[in-house]
Amino acid sequence: MINVIRSRVGNRAKVLAVCSGVLISGGVAGCAEQPGGEDAEEVEFASADQAITANGDPLPGISAADFAEAKAAFATVEGLDDGLGPIFNEKGCGNCHTQGAVGGAGVQIERRFGTFTSTGTFNSLANKGGSLRQLFTVGSFTGAGGKACNAPLEVEPPEATVHAGRLTTPLFGAGLIDAIPDSVIVANANAQPTSIRGVVNRVKVLLGNPADPNQVLNSTHVGRFGWKAGIASLVQFSADAYINEMGITTQHCIGGTSLTTFATESKPNGIAQPAGCDDRGPGGAGIPAGTDDGVGSCAGGLTEIQEDVDLFFKFMTFLAPLPRLAIDPNTNLAGGTAFNKAGCAGCHLLKDYVTPAHPANGVPANFTFRPRSDFLLHDMGTLGDQIGNDGDSKATTRLMRTAPLWGLHARTKFLHDGRASTIEQAIAAHDGQAAASKAAFNALSATEKSAMLAAMKSD
Ligand code: HEC
Numbered sequence: 540m541i542n543v544i545r546s547r548v549g550n551r552a553k554v555l556a557v558c559s560g561v562l563i564s565g566g567v568a569g570c571a572e573q574p575g576g577e578d579a580e581e582v583e584f585a586s587a588d589q590a591i592t593a594n595g596d597p598l599p600g601i602s603a604a605d606f607a608e609a610k611a612a613f614a615t616v617e618g619l620d621d622g623l624g625p626i627f628n629e630k631g632c633g634n635c636h637t638q639g640a641v642g643g644a645g646v647q648i649e650r651r652f653g654t655f656t657s658t659g660t661f662n663s664l665a666n667k668g669g670s671l672r673q674l675f676t677v678g679s680f681t682g683a684g685g686k687a688c689n690a691p692l693e694v695e696p697p698e699a700t701v702h703a704g705r706l707t708t709p710l711f712g713a714g715l716i717d718a719i720p721d722s723v724i725v726a727n728a729n730a731q732p733t734s735i736r737g738v739v740n741r742v743k744v745l746l747g748n749p750a751d752p753n754q755v756l757n758s759t760h761v762g763r764f765g766w767k768a769g770i771a772s773l774v775q776f777s778a779d780a781y782i783n784e785m786g787i788t789t790q791h792c793i794g795g796t797s798l799t800t801f802a803t804e805s806k807p808n809g810i811a812q813p814a815g816c817d818d819r820g821p822g823g824a825g826i827p828a829g830t831d832d833g834v835g836s837c838a839g840g841l842t843e844i845q846e847d848v849d850l851f852f853k854f855m856t857f858l859a860p861l862p863r864l865a866i867d868p869n870t871n872l873a874g875g876t877a878f879n880k881a882g883c884a885g886c887h888l889l890k891d892y893v894t895p896a897h898p899a900n901g902v903p904a905n906f907t908f909r910p911r912s913d914f915l916l917h918d919m920g921t922l923g924d925q926i927g928n929d930g931d932s933k934a935t936t937r938l939m940r941t942a943p944l945w946g947l948h949a950r951t952k953f954l955h956d957g958r959a960s961t962i963e964q965a966i967a968a969h970d971g972q973a974a975a976s977k978a979a980f981n982a983l984s985a986t987e988k989s990a991m992l993a994a995m996k997s998d
């Protein structure tokens with residue numbers, strides 16, 4: 540499954556790394572990547588064989604017409620009559636995911652809030668509309684039966700003591716990430732030295748790709764999407780984003796059962812809107828009252844994902860990684876080597892992932908990609924956003940997913956709250972498990988630093 544590409548200098552394959560004085564053969568991620576290691580291996584930042592496409596192109600495996608339809612759905616701007624609101628962050632997926640091509644990162648920064656209980660555990664203030672604060676309301680409108688409605692704007696309640704921002708992440712290559720087997724992510728953690736070992740975030744699948752046996756409803760699967768790796772399936776992220784970003788609620792059928800997890804409107808600061816005033820979602824036969832879109836009756840053992848959610852999922856599944864910019868081979872090698880020496884590769888793994896022989900989500904088989912992440916959570920110290928699930932310890936709320944480092948050249952903001960506008964600023968904010976690596980970066984020579992940054996900016 541994993542193929543660690545090592546550079547060749549002259550004719551000598553650099554496949555040996557020294558770890559705690561023991562000579563170990565190549566492929567032990569994390570071992571050779573101790574910050575500042577004198578024996579740091581030479582490693583290329585980019586592997587040679589990443590498939591090159593134009594920005595926003597699909598991976599092979601979907602027809603041009605199907606991809607165009609899925610992309611159009613993702614880019615659609617929706618309104619009150621489509622079910623937008625009562626509160627929302629934007630009117631279309633494509634309004635936020637913009638940089639590089641439709642599906643990219645964005646500059647929108649969402650707001651999260653919460654507090655800690657007297658015993659020090661996280662409280663999302665769910666009864667006050669937390670932890671996500673939607674930024675807009677549909678305001679006053681005429682609801683069902685001519686009813687005059689006015690959806691209030693959500694505000695951060697006085698009880699909130701934690702306030703965090705969340706930058707829009709890129710979706711290029713998301714289908715490849717969706718196809719990574721859990722065992723590969725677990726192996727990433729096992730290979731890390733304890734000082735930087737990440738946490739595998741096992742989460743419940745609340746809606747999965749019906750074709751994927753690893754995404755069976757209510758089963759446990761390794762989370763990998765979002766700044767907190769909180770979601771394990773692109774289908775689930777689609778339904779979740781539809782309701783949380785846009786206020787559009789959906790019903791689905793799984794094995795003959797109607798799934799209503801994503802069918803209830805958000806309540807501004809916890810206040811349910813009067814009947815007929817949730818918004819003007821179209822609903823339809825068999826769709827639960829108040830739900831904007833769905834499948835209807837699930838009779839006959841029907842399994843079907845609501846159409847928009849299905850299209851968003853397909854768009855993201857087949858959206859290829861951004862092509863890299865051209866890079867000089869010497870910079871690629873010197874940059875990767877410096878990145879490795881500084882310990883960055885301990886978490887942002889410089890290894891190639893390869894998709895399974897028969898990916899359930901339809902992405903190409905045996906496809907090589909290098910997202911430079913372990914898809915694990917790390918205690919980032921002061922960089923942690925202190926947002927979690929109800930009952931989480933303070934330490935748990937500092938956990939953040941190793942952000943994949945690809946497509947960086949299309950970005951203008953970095954880190955979970957967009958506080959950094961350069962890669963250097965992003966490094967400077969690393970703390971906790973990444974503090975030693977930051978120090979090792981600061982200790983690099985000017986030549987090493989510039990090769991490393993040039994390599995990073997070329998991807
Ligand atoms: C208001 C801006 C906004 C809109 C609209 C929006 N997103 Fe996002 N998206 C974000 C932000 C912010 C994140 C990071 C969320 C987090 O981790 O807390 C994100 C993350 C994601 C991710 C996780 C990717 C990763 O890096 O792991 C997926 C998948 C996604 N969005 C899909 C969608 C879909 C599908 C839609 C439309 C239904 C959508 N988004 C609409 C802002 C937006």
Ligand code: HEC
Nearest residue numbers: 881883886917939940941942953954955965972973976980
């Ligand atoms: C202990 C694991 C770890 C190490 C070591 C580490 N990082 Fe990170 N990195 C992360 C995490 C986690 C994030 C996400 C931070 C956040 O949520 O704001 C991140 C984010 C980033 C980002 C921002 C990406 C984005 O999408 O906004 C950059 C750039 C980055 N790291 C570069 C580096 C470099 C360069 C090094 C070496 C000097 C390094 N990192 C070392 C874990 C690590």
